[in-house]
Amino acid sequence: MRIFLDTANLDELRKAARLGVVSGVTTNPSLAAKEGTGDLKSYRSVIQEIAGIIDGPISAEVISTDAAGMIREGRDIATWHPNVIVKLPSTLAGLEAIATLAKEGIKINQTLCFSVNQALLGAVAGTTFVSPFIGRLDDEGHDGMELVADIVKVFKEYHYPTQVLAASVRTPLHCTQAAKVGAHIATMPYKVLTQMMHHPLTDIGVARFLEDWNRTMKL
Numbered sequence: 001m002r003i004f005l006d007t008a009n010l011d012e013l014r015k016a017a018r019l020g021v022v023s024g025v026t027t028n029p030s031l032a033a034k035e036g037t038g039d040l041k042s043y044r045s046v047i048q049e050i051a052g053i054i055d056g057p058i059s060a061e062v063i064s065t066d067a068a069g070m071i072r073e074g075r076d077i078a079t080w081h082p083n084v085i086v087k088l089p090s091t092l093a094g095l096e097a098i099a100t101l102a103k104e105g106i107k108i109n110q111t112l113c114f115s116v117n118q119a120l121l122g123a124v125a126g127t128t129f130v131s132p133f134i135g136r137l138d139d140e141g142h143d144g145m146e147l148v149a150d151i152v153k154v155f156k157e158y159h160y161p162t163q164v165l166a167a168s169v170r171t172p173l174h175c176t177q178a179a180k181v182g183a184h185i186a187t188m189p190y191k192v193l194t195q196m197m198h199h200p201l202t203d204i205g206v207a208r209f210l211e212d213w214n215r216t217m218k219l
Helices: 010-019 029-033 040-051 067-077 090-101 116-125 133-138 144-157 174-183 189-194 202-216
Strands: 002-006 022-027 058-061 084-089 108-113 129-132 163-167 185-186
Touching: 002 010, 002 189, 010 022, 010 040, 010 189, 022 185, 040 058, 058 108, 067 084, 067 090, 084 090, 090 108, 090 116, 108 116, 116 129, 116 144, 129 144, 133 144, 133 174, 144 163, 144 174, 174 185, 174 189, 185 189
Parallel strands: 002 022, 002 185, 022 058, 058 084, 084 108, 108 129, 129 163, 163 185
Antiparallel strands: none
């Protein structure tokens, strides 16, 4: 399973890049606005800076809600950098845009997916990635990971090339579960990435090793 970082924060991306495990980035209008890149020009600039930090797929989302607007924006976004993936929502208008842009060879990340049917239609239309939102489903009392597992199963059954990108990942446990059910990718905040490497027994072990070493050296 590949690891993507879900952020538009350049400092976080630089720190994550040094770890050598991040192979892609997902962004959205909310993350962009959080970093003060609320207009299209600055958003494009940040995406291009991200491309200089992480050499892998970088998802940039449209803001239009109609198919014509999504298609127009998607074509523009696709020119920002060769690694850019256009994010389109799991709506009827989004599906139309997916079908149109996919035929033009533009890679798509179908976002805000909350059902197998949405993922299935996106795969048929030609989306590159589909992003089921685990945390948001959990918030509503549903099992977000069950959705990821179901989508993986359907895609395997029918040999769809679309990759399953587990999104709205909020805990290290989400990452473990996503890997166990066969998600191709998990995208997560920087905080969750660092939590994945933390274990109290590791900290205790390191402390004991240092204590033993220091005691031996003193002798």
